Amino acid sequence: xxxxxxxxxxxxxxxxxxxxxxxxxxxxxxxxxxxxxxxxxxxxxxxxxxxxxxxxxxxxxxxxxxxxxxxxxxxxxxxxxxxxxxxxxxxx
Ligand SMILES: [Zn+2]
Numbered sequence: 623x624x625x626x627x628x629x630x631x632x633x634x635x636x637x638x639x640x641x642x643x644x645x646x647x648x649x650x651x652x653x654x655x656x657x658x659x660x661x662x663x664x665x666x667x668x669x670x671x672x673x674x675x676x677x678x679x680x681x682x683x684x685x686x687x688x689x690x691x692x693x694x695x696x697x698x699x700x701x702x703x704x705x706x707x708x709x710x711x712x713x714x
Contacts, residue, residue, distance in 0.1 A: 669693045677707035685710065 675688045681703035691697035699706045 676710040
């Protein structure tokens, strides 16, 4: 009786160990792959236009001036204090 339980339990434990091993392996491989991803290329200076937009943080009052933005679409407001900053001045 004890022998039969052991005969079933041992391969089951081995199977569980293999499954856990592969789960950990895949998890580690995913982390390593994230580090191996190449850095994004520098933006093309010819595709950047000059802008002058001032944004203010509605939470703490900090202000930033955006001086360049990618050509083709309006720049997104930067975030500060986990909130989108508000556009204060737009001059072109
Ligand atoms: Zn802020």
